[in-house]
Amino acid sequence: MASISFYGGVGTVTGSKYLLENNGKKILVDCGLFQGLKKLRERNWQDPPFNPSEIDAVIITHAHIDHTGFLPRLVKLGFSGKVFTSRATCDLLKILLPDSARLQEEEADYRNRNNLTSHSPALPLYDEDDAKETLKRLEPISNDGKAVEICENFRAAFNVAGHILGASLVLVEMENAKENGDSIKFLFSGDLGHYDQPIIKDPAIPSDCDYLMVESTYGNRLHGEISSDKQLTEIINEAARRNAPILIPAFAIGRTQEILYLIRELEEQKRIPILPVIVDSPMAAQATQVHNRFSEEHDEEYASILTQKRHPLRTGSMMTTSSRDESKKLNDMKGARIIISASGMLTGGRVLHHAMRVLPNENATIVFVGYQAAGTTGRRIQDGEREVRIMKQWIPVRCHVEKVEGFSAHADWKGVLRWLEGLKTTPKKVFTTHGEPEAAEAMAQHIRERFGWTVTVPHYGQTVELN
Ligand SMILES: [Zn+2]
Numbered sequence: 001m002a003s004i005s006f007y008g009g010v011g012t013v014t015g016s017k018y019l020l021e022n023n024g025k026k027i028l029v030d031c032g033l034f035q036g037l038k039k040l041r042e043r044n045w046q047d048p049p050f051n052p053s054e055i056d057a058v059i060i061t062h063a064h065i066d067h068t069g070f071l072p073r074l075v076k077l078g079f080s081g082k083v084f085t086s087r088a089t090c091d092l093l094k095i096l097l098p099d100s101a102r103l104q105e106e107e108a109d110y111r112n113r114n115n116l117t118s119h120s121p122a123l124p125l126y127d128e129d130d131a132k133e134t135l136k137r138l139e140p141i142s143n144d145g146k147a148v149e150i151c152e153n154f155r156a157a158f159n160v161a162g163h164i165l166g167a168s169l170v171l172v173e174m175e176n177a178k179e180n181g182d183s184i185k186f187l188f189s190g191d192l193g194h195y196d197q198p199i200i201k202d203p204a205i206p207s208d209c210d211y212l213m214v215e216s217t218y219g220n221r222l223h224g225e226i227s228s229d230k231q232l233t234e235i236i237n238e239a240a241r242r243n244a245p246i247l248i249p250a251f252a253i254g255r256t257q258e259i260l261y262l263i264r265e266l267e268e269q270k271r272i273p274i275l276p277v278i279v280d281s282p283m284a285a286q287a288t289q290v291h292n293r294f295s296e297e298h299d300e301e302y303a304s305i306l307t308q309k310r311h312p313l314r315t316g317s318m319m320t321t322s323s324r325d326e327s328k329k330l331n332d333m334k335g336a337r338i339i340i341s342a343s344g345m346l347t348g349g350r351v352l353h354h355a356m357r358v359l360p361n362e363n364a365t366i367v368f369v370g371y372q373a374a375g376t377t378g379r380r381i382q383d384g385e386r387e388v389r390i391m392k393q394w395i396p397v398r399c400h401v402e403k404v405e406g407f408s409a410h411a412d413w414k415g416v417l418r419w420l421e422g423l424k425t426t427p428k429k430v431f432t433t434h435g436e437p438e439a440a441e442a443m444a445q446h447i448r449e450r451f452g453w454t455v456t457v458p459h460y461g462q463t464v465e466l467n
Helices: 038-044 071-076 087-113 128-135 228-242 255-268 282-293 300-307 324-332 351-358 377-382 413-420 437-451
Strands: 002-006 018-022 025-029 057-059 082-086 138-141 144-151 154-160 168-174 184-188 211-215 245-249 277-280 318-321 337-341 365-368 387-390 393-396 400-403 429-433 463-466
Touching: 002 429, 018 168, 018 184, 025 144, 025 168, 057 144, 071 087, 071 128, 082 087, 082 144, 082 154, 087 128, 087 138, 087 282, 144 168, 211 413, 228 245, 228 255, 228 365, 228 400, 245 351, 255 277, 255 282, 255 337, 277 324, 282 318, 318 324, 324 351, 337 351, 351 365, 351 387, 351 393, 365 377, 377 387, 377 400, 413 437, 429 437
Parallel strands: 025 057, 057 082, 082 138, 184 211, 211 429, 245 337, 245 365, 277 318, 277 337, 365 400
Antiparallel strands: 002 018, 002 463, 018 025, 144 154, 154 168, 168 184, 387 393
16 A cells, blocks of 8 residues: 655645655655744754654655755754655765754854843754755766665656756556556656746656646746846946945855846846945855756756866856854945845845845845745845844835746746656646745646546645555
8 A cells, every 4th residue: 555645745846755654664755844934943853744764765856955954954853764866966965954053043042142031042953964964865877867776665856847957757566556556657847846947957858657746835836027137237236336345145056146147148248337246155165066067957048068178157246155253254344335135035044144245235135046935035125125123123124125036946837837848648646845835736727628537736744645
């Protein structure tokens, strides 16, 4: 008997965790951290609805923290199996998980030092040792569609999802899952990239399957016609004219590289002046190196710039900071400049210190280049709130607030339908996940209307039998 249980990434875009069971073996697909609304974040601290020591293996679709950030906690709570993921994702996790641990520790430390905790002392969800322990379990897999054994009764094939470097679609084969001894094939879209995104390849054609899970972040929205380069050009030129800073909250892996790639292009095309670009994120420089290493993930344009011995991710006047002191020195800088810092939704990290200076400055600009989940400080600012709480202080929002949608690393609903058109046979059932409730429902409806398939929007904690 086989089944799937939904323990995250349902009713929200965060916390992705899907438990597959087959003939007594259990694997978890993705192991993400919940972010955003307090009610969700509290789940990170509760006992998971399964026993971590009973999980035989974990499959990771891509490096983002909402798909991987719970891994060290899983290990801390007794998981001792292997973690299968693409080669590039493995390398990104080596940067990302220790950093996530440091952020957890710094946050706990900050709360303790400033008496901001109701739990005393405040503890981190996990520490750097837990992260290191997790890295030992990584099993790198080629992102090329060839199936490998995960554990008894489970095989999986990883293929390019086009979302961020290393992101995979994963076809899980559950052996002997049917009464007659046949396998069940379950395809996970992971986070699906949009077509023609810079740097990385387009999503691979989906494999035929019995069951399909597809993400729905943009299930009820389209990216729109205005190109991101046009929008960013105007924003940067405006800020140069006002001689004031631009703050771009961006995830250090993927989004930061995409922005650097675009700024370099705009500079080369002389559409914007060369401004100082400060990448204030200890991870971003390392992530950039990983980007150049995995040529099998690059699209043609990126590969061709590299063969000309140019650096696709370096702008005309760029500096990266790694230490906290270097980061603090940035506070004294004056004039027009572009600061790129994580986290992308202002949920933590160095970007908060920059935000406290930029938000009250009426000449400055904050530019959102990624999806802002409900409940995050980023979402509040984007929704027009005039005052937000950062590190327990009320900060007025007087700066220009801009949003550049085209940067999304997610396919919108038309992109998802375009990808689904690649299927040659009808899946028995489709699940729409990784969306806020309206988006997941809308995506389900789009699929029903276009293809006439059976589509379900699962809810948290639900188990569905597979046959
Ligand atoms: Zn993602």
